[in-house]
Amino acid sequence: MVSIKDIAKHAGVSIATVSYALNGNPKVTEETRKKILTVAQELHYVPNAAARTLKKRKTKILGAFLTSFEGAFYGELLQGMKEEMGKRGYDLVICSGTQSHRMLREGFLDGAIILDRLFSDEELLFHATRGHKLVVLDRELSHPNIVQVLLDNKAGATFAVEYLLRHGHKKLYVVTGPTGSYDAEQRLQAARQTVERNGPLWYAEIPGNFDKESGAAAAQRIISEYSGPVAVFCLNDEMVIGMYRALKDTPYRIGEHIHVVGFDHIETADYIQPRLASIDYSKRRWGAVAAEQLLKLIEGLGSEHERIYVSLVEGESVKRS
Known part of the structure; x- marks a missing residue:
């Protein structure tokens, strides 16, 4: 069986550096980590814990890896996953941070x-090549062990911008999202194309x-x-x-001076005044579909890529110019 000593020899680095790279330790540069993962893949390296798990039995535990838990977005998404997994006797573990990546790597x-933006494409492809079953919600990857369940971000952004333009607005701001976010990049690209x-x-x-402060x-x-x-x-x-709050004690009013459309239609959007126009989709269904496709992938039942469709919910946050 290939050991980390073998990887270190082929990569020309120390055993400690290989260990850091395989465990997601930030002491290793991204360039070195990619080099070590490539060598590990070429040598068909399997971590010992993963090998032991594969010899014994399935864990009946599935993971959901998130970049963070902030905001009102995740509850319904995770509930959809949990309910679908529970029907098939699986438990769900929520993970965040690079150190948690070892749960996947070591076969737990x-x-x-x-x-989770902290996973690189190369790392996920490495895991998939080792036989791990994955569903990605935040990128496009081609591998037999990876299924994509993606939100129709481009359609949503197009709906949002066209809605503002139909109301006669000729001056438009777009407030973007985090660097490296697939959803943000897709939405911004579609907004630019619509403009x-x-x-x-x-x-x-x-x-x-993607936070109130920004x-x-x-x-x-x-x-x-x-x-x-x-x-x-x-x-x-x-x-x-965050914009509503910042404007609260100013002379500027949403739906009068500033006309706003959001994306995600979180529950709060129905209670703020004026009611927010937003792009809506079922977060619970997104989670459930992701879980369903992951279980099909694990059980060899013919999983397939899926897209979660969106719609526009109109609101008084947008009026004619």
Whole structure:
């Protein structure tokens, strides 16, 4: 059986460096980590814990890997996963952070659902090549052991921008999302394409991070540049909530001076005033479909890529210019 000593010899690094790389330790640079993972894959390395698990039995435990737990987004998604897995006798473990990646690497999980930017594509492909079953919600990867269950981000962003344009708005801000986020990149790309198709109009992007703080910062910039009614597409609802709060004690009103559409239609969106227009989809169904496809993949029942469709929920946060 290949050991980490063999990997170290072939990669020209120390055994300690190989151990750090395989366990996701930040002491190793990304370049070195990729090199070591490549060598490990070429040598068909399997961690001892994973080998022991494969010899004994399935764990009947599945993992959901998330970048963070912040915001109101994750509850319904995870509940959908849990309910579907429970029907088949599986338990769900929620993981976050690079150290938790070892649970997959060392075979403590029968499979995993990935919504975690801390996993690189190379790392996931490495795990898939080793036989791990994965469902990805946040990227496009081609491998027999990986299934994609992706949100239709481009359709949603197109709906949002077209809704603002149909209301006669010719000045548009887009508040973006975190660097490296697949969902944010897809939404921003579609927003830009929709603007290009429907120009000419005034257009600007404000950096965001899918949190209330960046939404509040975006509101402050919009106020500082304000010269008349503007339309805003925030790439998620958490940023819109921050914008509402930031504007609360100012003369500027949502639906009058600033017209806003969000994305995700979180529960709070139905209770803030004026009611928020947002892109809606079933987060519980997204989680359930992801779990269903993972179980099919594990059991060899013909899993397939799926797309979660979206719709626009209109609200008083957008009125005619």
